[in-house]
Amino acid sequence: MATKEIGIPFLEGRYSPTLDIWPIEAKEFNRIYKFYDHLREGRFTTTKCSECGYIAYPPRVICPECYSDQLEWIDLPKRGKVLEVVEKWGGLPLCFKPPLISAWIDLGKESPLKRLLSRIINCPPGTLKAGDEVQFVVFDVPSHPIEWGQERRIVDRVYFAFEPVKK
């Protein structure tokens, strides 16, 4: 007798964006793919308008102030100060394991991006507190297949969070 099938068997190895928490970063599907290329170089970046000078976050393909499409990449601060910390133990989506530590981070008065809500990784629970310094960190996230023309290939991905600065 054949094994009883459960769920949707044909999905094995396939990819559906509707169940993916991470961005589709590949050049074929995303015009701000350079943001993710920069992550691989350890850079935290966004776009600045070459015409009016406006700095937008998240990065864009047009300037939200003047609608120019002449944009350049600039670097954002990679260190910040924790304003608040929350540790979440329950009610997490399957893609995260508890405890999930998050911080509301002050990137400083001089930064074009003043504050950011980020996950904190490489941090034992109960140790991070308001006033602590944290730094930008890049990590691998699950890859996925893409089909483009006759080609099917697997693309790797990265994302970012913050971690405590060692004292």
Place this chain on the structure above:
Amino acid sequence: MANRRACIIAGGMCKWGVREASYIDMVQEAAKECLADLPTLKPKGIDGLIFASTFVGRRSCQANTAPVVAERIGLKPTSICARVDVLCAGGSTSILMAKGLIESGMAEVVMVMGGEKLYTPERWQVQYDEIASVDHDWDGPQNVGPPPLLFAFIAKDHMRHYGTKREALAEVSIANYDYGLNNPKGHFQKKLSLEEVLTAKDIAPPLGMFDCCPLSDGFAAAIIASEEKARELTERPLVYIRGGAQLSLHSVTANWPGDHLGDWPHLRLAAQKAYERAKTGPGEINVAQMHDCFSISEIIEVEELGFCKKGEGGAFIAEGQTRLGGRIPTNTDGGLLSCGHPFGGTGIRQAIEIMKQLQGRATNQVKGAVMGMTHNLSGANVEHTIVIYGREPVR
């Protein structure tokens, strides 16, 4: 078409909670409850349908839902037949859109319906789908999707800046559960004690289980009609949709518009716009339905809507000002905390409660109420939607 005015004339909801039913089953139950409230109106007397549901596409795999719903409930719309997706404010948005269609002369009698089927056969998806409720590429990977995280930050910031006590948060839940005790359609009918709230399971400290509204299945429907049609169909006092506002100043949490997370300038601006359009102010509002998705939310809402001073919302609610006999009875049918929150259904439920209050037929009646308001926030606190209702139209 000058001087056309829109009124809410009927409404009803199915039982909310964890339901043994599909979304399209509950749609039919809500339509039946709605027309049972106005026996003079038959399905063929309705010319428009606006259907508010965000997750029906993900959890029931149904796109272009409005014609499916219209057919099942016997409507053949000729003015509008569309679904709107504004997550938690979908219902209120439908009402604002129906008002515009009716006042422009395009529609006469519109059914607005909202709700969700949130419980999927496997429970993991109930939480998991929340990843789609925020800016996916930027806040999603930081787990901002499931909302207790952001509201725990909001509660901590409000406590830090204004000295709001943990017990004040609990008082919001206790008051709204008390209102919900005699609402059989709500998710819960439960008397809460302070002890129970303070010792409940942590969700995201300082928020415990009773500080968070539940995820619920449910639908609600209401009828919005022109003043002329309303007079033909009902002998009840008319309730006019005087005005409202919907506003969005940001999407990604990094672009939060306030000085800190307990500071909600987007809600202040929405309130200012809504009060101007409805030619009224907080001093003239007798009853309110606010978006108590979390206990801390209502504390900040009574402040930013102008019912008390900034920073004093916790004390205001703890001293009973949102209960019957208080300054602004709020969430008089139980609110999101006790009724549950099938996103698009909430604004419709709130509107039905305000309609009943202004017609003098609410279960927890505010004596002599003539002006009421509803408020919703959506997603990661990125939209605010206000509707103001009155026994008198704006003149």
